[in-house]
Amino acid sequence: MSAPDLSITLAGIRMKNPVMVASGTFGYGPEYADLVDLSQLGAMVVKGISSEPWRGNQTPRTVEVASGLINAIGLQNPGAEGFLKTYLPFLRRFDVPVIVNIWGRTVEEYAAVAARLSAAEGIAALELNVSCPNIKEGSKSFGSNADMFQRVIAATRAVTKLPLIPKLAPDVFRIAEFARLAEATGADALAITNSVPAMAIDIETRRPKLANVTGGLSGPAIRPIAVRLVWEAAKAVKIPIIGMGGIYTAGDAAEFFIAGASAVAVGTANFMEPATPLNVAAGLRDYLARHQLGSIRELVGTLAC
Amino acid sequence: MSAPDLSITLAGIRMKNPVMVASGTFGYGPEYADLVDLSQLGAMVVKGISSEPWRGNQTPRTVEVASGLINAIGLQNPGAEGFLKTYLPFLRRFDVPVIVNIWGRTVEEYAAVAARLSAAEGIAALELNVSCPNIKEGSKSFGSNADMFQRVIAATRAVTKLPLIPKLAPDVFRIAEFARLAEATGADALAITNSVPAMAIDIETRRPKLANVTGGLSGPAIRPIAVRLVWEAAKAVKIPIIGMGGIYTAGDAAEFFIAGASAVAVGTANFMEPATPLNVAAGLRDYLARHQLGSIRELVGTLAC
Amino acid sequence: MQLETAIILDHRDYGAGYRLLRLAAPQIAPQVRPGQFVHLRIPRLEASVLRRPFSIFKAENGELALLYKAIGRGTTALSAATVGEPLSLLGPLGNGFPLDLPAGRVPVLVAGGYGMAALYLLARRLAAPGLVFVGGRSAQDILCVEEFEALGWKVYVATEDGSRGVRGLVTGPLDAWLAEGCAGRTPEFFVCGPNGLLEVIGQRAMARDWRAWLSVDRHMGCGVGACLTCVVKLQDTDGTWLWARACKDGPVFESRQIHWDRIEEEA
Amino acid sequence: MQLETAIILDHRDYGAGYRLLRLAAPQIAPQVRPGQFVHLRIPRLEASVLRRPFSIFKAENGELALLYKAIGRGTTALSAATVGEPLSLLGPLGNGFPLDLPAGRVPVLVAGGYGMAALYLLARRLAAPGLVFVGGRSAQDILCVEEFEALGWKVYVATEDGSRGVRGLVTGPLDAWLAEGCAGRTPEFFVCGPNGLLEVIGQRAMARDWRAWLSVDRHMGCGVGACLTCVVKLQDTDGTWLWARACKDGPVFESRQIHWDRIEEEA
Ligand SMILES: Cc1cc2nc3c(=O)[nH]c(=O)nc-3n(C[C@H](O)[C@H](O)[C@H](O)COP(=O)(O)OP(=O)(O)OC[C@H]3O[C@@H](n4cnc5c(N)ncnc54)[C@H](O)[C@@H]3O)c2cc1C
Ligand SMILES: Cc1cc2nc3c(=O)[nH]c(=O)nc-3n(C[C@H](O)[C@H](O)[C@H](O)COP(=O)(O)OP(=O)(O)OC[C@H]3O[C@@H](n4cnc5c(N)ncnc54)[C@H](O)[C@@H]3O)c2cc1C
Ligand SMILES: Cc1cc2nc3c(=O)[nH]c(=O)nc-3n(C[C@H](O)[C@H](O)[C@H](O)COP(=O)(O)O)c2cc1C
Ligand SMILES: Cc1cc2nc3c(=O)[nH]c(=O)nc-3n(C[C@H](O)[C@H](O)[C@H](O)COP(=O)(O)O)c2cc1C
């Protein structure tokens, strides 16, 4: 039998393998390029970009907890122009699809960054981070309010031809409903899941361990939650799902594929082992061979229950 | 300075210390009684009781994951009569408040079990597990649908004078809203949080690791999520909160108190170390002394941010 | 049942891929009855929330011995525990095997895997020796044969690849012995091994109205009856079934107690 | 920067509560410049998702030496690593100290805690010896004095309890030396220690237009500039501030670069 085929086409994007990196955990490209050949990634997903540069939160910004990390970076980024000038040319040197994670504080800001990035060459898709609170309409988050969620997708859809990948917030308990809304509003794929709202307290000072008080929990701790979200969403929609949350090994990734993901992303694991995405891809190939599956596509959604 | 005072009065119940056990992790009393003096617990919270006996799910029912446990016991229990006959007389031999966790598949079932238990002597309060799906109105869970949530509390409130402690589901992302609803509907305290919906897949057989497919994640993995939920709820309501989720040490418990809990419960930790509730209580006493606090009540809600 | 901090006295390879763990456990050891188990906290298994259950291979002079195989995260981590290290034990747990056989019965032990370790203590404590049937994939999976022989037990070995004893399943030599009329005696079975083995022996016993005491291996949470993880279906008086907890009500059940339609293997 | 699986050559107490860890790291060691660090994966720290950063104390002949104190979960677990064990290193990371001092400058090293270890490699690589000021709570906190003296450096020690050197803060002897006119030379400061110390020395340097190279200790995630955990405020050209990453753009910054209103201590 020839080696199993890892290649996929997701939302029209051809990828050599289905293992991407998760936004915010692999920088903009140069940071890990000495250690990892970016051309071997399924896709490079860069840290969230907004229309203008943004400083993000004060420090401390991350704290390690049991089998996880809470982060409250606060979406620090160089803005669309900064990204296009400083990082996109670097990324284009590699043979890898570049997916730009975007965010805004208003519907207009989402549309603005989407429009600006669409004008550039060399971006394969936009991933919409909807986990940020809307500054205009109180602190309601785009990702957990059905109406605002839909408006953000519609507004970006209107200004770009690039594939759109809304990234769902895990505090959406009606995940199937939000997945269907996204599909109906023109999303090409879904990314599931972002980190889970969480906090930690320094009991000696009685202060929050993060300057922002709360942050998002990622890492192995959330994997069982993420697998469940992917499974529920996959039953609800036809568009492909990029699964993520605590993936460290090919076995972890296989859980997501079996639950219904068409691709996966490696996040927090990169901090411990930068080669994790490559190792996961190689391990998936072995797994497929062992299970006599010719292609990763044959694994998707095969949960027997 | 005299030893710090750990005693509290919660929803009218006097407790020697604020460290209870979490429903479903300490059985009905006899299971751990050889190892732990039940009289030293803040309160004994028994596994969920329904009006009729219930067999629960098929096996496997639990699976260990990173820093956590997923359980799908399926609420197996001997029913109200069985509990009153077999276990309550045993529990009454100890000098400890007995809190009975109850559940139903319809509003009527909640009311029925509440009414039956209220007729008995020796129960200090009822904890309402609202994380079960309503069989009458599709699979909507009582705990994540505001209307059904309120109806369940109102219906039990109508049939009992016992203090009522709704136990919130962690998939309620608008936790403050649900906490306020509970308070407005006559809840005397809140228990936060139940386990987090999750799943795990056996990648060799491609079957779910739990017979029920999904289950609830508990243990250290969810602690940062639980602390955040308690903090958000505590800002929203005046009634006391019993915090739980991954408490293993006095330090873990202190996080919950600082976030706004008036009491805590130890769950999954009992499986590793049955004396955890007692150790946590002792450790809290030391912590209070070290921080020159005369009473545990002085620690509640003291987060500086 | 109690919690005890035992100290590791010895820890070494025992053959057949097993490790022998000898512990000083002066409180628990004297209480142990054959078929009981201990729930062990594995050191340095930071991300784990459960103890691991192990049958008791030997219990004498304030010492316990366990025989285990490194098959997963916990048992692999346990392999690294060193002499002198403390180990937290919860035990002895469960109901063991009955020791008082009716007159004229010959004890017939049937084992697979670590079952030989679990049954060895029974063999030591029974009044008179009987027979042992043990099966495995190959010679490397067969444990403790010499120990049983030293006690005067007759041991029949079957391996799937024929590398030790007869080729085939353990039911081969057993059925042969049964066909020969059990040397004129009534067997009383004691079985410890994969659930499939329990079922096969249970069926044979029930067919002839003999008794078979089966030690059930279920995944466990608390080990004391509180969490309801380890449940097994037993026959109810009304023809339906009810749950029993392997940890507290078992792990040993007589084959007639069990509701056979669903004692599935847990991977 | 690369990933290397180093092998532990030696691991022992070093005094002052520190442990010395010697590693065979033939790929990383030759690349190291003073002030750089390695990001280390702590073995058996199952529930941890981050590496831990450590300054490089020595780097020669394909070997690295680190000096660390067991202050938390990671460093405590590291203490149990044994000779021969493999350790995953990411490094060398960050920009080190400048080695080419302008003519006439005397290097003045100021350290607290593990700072002495981080500055020792600098002392070895600088062309000519200078002065070292080191502070701590008591004699037990003072590291490496003999090592610096062996290189011909003059070491001033201050302890808060007076158990070694002069009583008080390290600024005591330093200010005395400054007041005496610095022996007629212009100091160039190199500082590694708590952020409070960096600030105090930075202010003194800026007041007289000297340069102070400050090695900033920030909690770190990735260590390579990707996660934006370790950020420090630097002066922007327009009078406001911008973030720099201690791991990638630092950890060494010249005091004028830093936006001083907020370089808080991380507990
Ligand atoms: C009553 C009883 C007695 C036992 N006696 C012995 C013995 O004497 N020697 C021996 O080698 N083994 C024995 N086992 C099996 C032993 O408990 C498992 O091999 C062990 O739990 C595997 O743990 P792990 O962390 O290495 O495996 P993992 O697969 O990493 O464990 C993950 C989870 O699955 C559970 N698990 C995995 N395999 C089994 C299994 N076969 N049975 C029950 N739970 C399992 C673990 O307890 C844990 O909760 C016994 C089991 C039971 C129930
Ligand atoms: C550039 C740099 C160089 C360092 N060099 C040395 C050295 O040579 N010798 C030495 O003993 N220590 C050094 N440290 C500090 C060392 O990294 C911490 O002591 C160590 O991370 C503590 O880990 P822990 O798991 O034991 O502590 P825990 O408190 O259990 O760690 C929890 C988290 O906090 C972080 N953390 C805790 N304390 C510190 C700290 N002081 N600085 C940064 N992060 C911290 C950990 O990295 C981890 O992410 C250095 C730190 C930095 C940033
Ligand atoms: C430090 C850090 C920064 C992150 N930044 C972003 C971001 O900018 N945009 C985004 O959509 N997700 C961001 N995430 C979330 C990750 O992309 C991913 O969804 C989440 O961490 C779960 O995956 P993991 O458990 O594999 O890390 C960030 C996560 C971490 C840990
Ligand atoms: C095995 C098991 C059974 C449980 N059964 C119940 C139950 O019957 N009713 C209920 O409200 N919560 C139940 N819970 C949830 C716990 O009471 C608790 O809310 C949750 O486990 C979080 O706390 P922990 O992380 O300390 O375990 C159960 C949890 C476990 C692990």
Ligand code: FES
């Ligand atoms: S293991 Fe908990 S009831 Fe048996």
Ligand code: FES
């Ligand atoms: S530690 Fe990640 S950017 Fe510095």
